[in-house]
Amino acid sequence: MDVVNIFLTSELGESLDDFVHDHRRFTFDRLGPEGPRRLVEGPMWAFVDWVMPDLAGLEMCRRLRADPRTADAHVTMVLDEDDAEDRRRALRAGADDYLVGPLTRTAVLDRVLALQSRGSERHATQKFELGALVIDMAALQARWNEVPIGLRPNEFRLLRFLAENPNRVLTREDLIAGLGKREPPIDERTVDVWIGRLRRAIKAAGGGNPLRTVRSLGYVFDLG
Amino acid sequence: MDVVNIFLTSELGESLDDFVHDHRRFTFDRLGPEGPRRLVEGPMWAFVDWVMPDLAGLEMCRRLRADPRTADAHVTMVLDEDDAEDRRRALRAGADDYLVGPLTRTAVLDRVLALQSRGSERHATQKFELGALVIDMAALQARWNEVPIGLRPNEFRLLRFLAENPNRVLTREDLIAGLGKREPPIDERTVDVWIGRLRRAIKAAGGGNPLRTVRSLGYVFDLG
DNA sequence: AAAAGCAGTCACAAACGCGTCACACGCCTG
DNA sequence: CAGGCGTGTGACGCGTTTGTGACTGCTTTT
Secondary structure: OOOEEEEEOOOHHHHOHHHHHHOOOEEEEEOEOOEOOOOOOOOEEEEEEOOOOOOOHHHHHHHHHHOOOOOOOEEEEEEOOOOHHHHHHHHHOOOOEEEEOOOOHHHHHHHHHHHHHOOOOOOOOOEEEEOOEEEEOOOOEEEEOOEEEOOOHHHHHHHHHHHHOOOOOEEHHHHHHHOOOOOOOOOOHHHHHHHHHHHHHHHHOOOOOOEEEEOOOEEEEOOO | OOOEEEEEOOOHHHHOHHHHHHOOOEEEEEOEOOEOOOOOOOOEEEEEEOOOOOOOHHHHHHHHHHOOOOOOOEEEEEEOOOOHHHHHHHHHOOOOEEEEOOOOHHHHHHHHHHHHHOOOOOOHHHEEEEOOEEEEOOOOEEEEOOEEEOOOHHHHHHHHHHHHOEOOOEEHHHHHHHOOOOOOOOOOHHHHHHHHHHHHHHHHOOOOOOEEEEOOOEEEEOOO
16 A cells, blocks of 8 residues: 655644554655655655745745655645735746645645545556565666665566565476576576576675575575 | 747637747747647747647646657646636646636737746756756756756757656667657667767766666666 | 485676767758 | 768677586485
């Protein structure tokens, strides 16, 4: 299930903690002058006050838009009063929406729930997570506990295929076919070398050995 | 001097011909169902009616955003009445701005002149900041730690497209398509030369190398 | 205990992919 | 029209990747 991340510029975040506790799908964080503190996954909403302690709200809006981490967040500006000129400026600065009046708990939740129910289409970046191992299909990169694993193209494909069929013995034939190698027919013993290289790469990144050998049959990606 | 290109969905274009004649800085063209007819250089504005003969205005908005030729145009939607829900939909479909009421000659000119004079307050997609790298779409210039990078047009477009999809492997095919090159079909190996030239230009400005090669797949703009 | 079967590892040659250069073509400018 | 600039392409060379055979050590079978 996707987690919804909400960033706020006001103190309201703390008063929402109980709500977060009850609804684990939500995450709240307060926006500092530099933008979001954490890098998050999933849908994001930002609520930006027109006036902020260290920074004008408009400038914050622009920074959120300029920062690729938050470029596609839904930004709602909070205006003091319903002034047409302010509204225009907010939209121009990159806000998607605005909200008039003080930032209250119900106002935030209403807005988020309303927008969420409207099923916004988001580009779902494919990403596997198998314990400490994360396979990022967009960046074509694998990490073990956030440590990048230096994989060669074939090794990456192999790891991906194994991770897609966890807890299942894959024969050498399966693996060769799974990597789309047809021509010329690959010697099955070559798979052993692939596995060896993949294991070494994972170990070099400080990882364990999720690849178990099943004698006379093949290999398994062990989950848990 | 830059020419300002304006696209319209209504018949208004013809009645603006005299104005164009007097002010050679402006170019008007009517938007067909497929998007702009001509490929133009320089700042672009598009005015899209809420209702269009062959296509819903919202769909046109999305197409303008999706088409790399017009992705950074300033899109203003023309609403029939000031409905909050319509406004929201327009903005979500990619519009930068909206305008209530019929599309008249003065309304168009006012809007364009107002936005143009307001140079600094542009939509956020006009300025990226990725660490030391800043891409200023308005000035069509990139800087590394404030040092301008001498980029040729194609290199600028390439950098822009890469920076818009950070941490994501883009195949040579993606890049060719992303730069809107169709005719004649570009040899994929040409992309290597583009990348090489772009890297050299960045290095010449004292910059690092944010462009990572992913062997046998493509290139990534590395963020952080 | 010997023999056969199986997997891990190494070294190496061939193939592959990429960076780079020089050149040709088209375009605009003076 | 000459010259400069931007750009696409073929060609060359280098480093990396990868499939394979050989050797080794462990396990199972006879």
